[in-house]
């Protein structure tokens with residue numbers, strides 16, 4: 001078993017981005033600026049946004065957070081989005097999901113300017129991605145593709161099974177892996193809650209990508225010997241033996257599954273880091289697109 005080590009990859013990508021940002025600053029340009037909008041106090045969202053801020057700081061990207069209470073209205077949020085769309089000092093921004101139930105996430109996502117949509121969730125970017133045209137690719141799928149590319153995992157002609165069809169991970173990953181590109185050219189099966197014979201399908205996977213949101217869902221009897229397993233899940237499980245009172249686990253039973261795989265991504269230390277890498281890459285791309293349009297860079 002070999003580890004798909006997201007921490008090391010993130011450190012490498014941060015070094016690459018840091019020197020690009022340093023070159024921008026050397027040219028007396030404003031560094032890239034990423035903003036995050038957070039509504040409410042969801043602990044996972046607070047922790048994601050804090051990690052994104054820290055990573056931005058480490059590479060020299062300016063970061064700002066717009067935080068609002070749980071009872072913030074949809075109209076108030078739309079006004080914030082309008083402000084961010086028009087602020088020339090912000091290259092890209094994300095609206096952290098999930099939003100409180102009284103806010104329609106689709107309405108919000110569709111009002112984000114596509115050229116600042118560094119999450120790649122706007123229909124314009126998702127549509128372009130589907131057509132194989134340049135676009136912002138959602139951060140977690142982009143991070144997973146980077147992981148496959150940088151570890152030189154062959155995807156061409158392989159059977160890739162994706163568990164979970166969310167708009168954030170499963171659906172875009174299935175599109176990217178089946179695209180005529182490198183990595184890509186895979187035969188993809190996208191599984192969800194209505195899939196029959198799930199175990200048999202998983203057993204036929206050369207590459208299994210698990211984004212199902214259930215702790216330890218994938219067990220060793222579902223995994224082919226010598227396959228590649230990428231675990232997107234992140235769950236806090238109460239654990240009184242730990243100082244923090246919880247352990248972090250993924251959607252895969254790492255301990256048992258790792259005995260059968262050739263490559264596997266751990267949790268923590270795997271895809272979570274790659275999501276941050278994807279977001280930083282998209283932010284620099286947004287900066288470049290703005291400045292190329294303005295003939296500065």
Ligand code: GUN
Pocket residue numbers: 094095096097098119139140168275
């Ligand atoms: N919530 C969980 N993952 C994500 C993500 O990648 N982007 C945003 N905006 N919210 C999320």
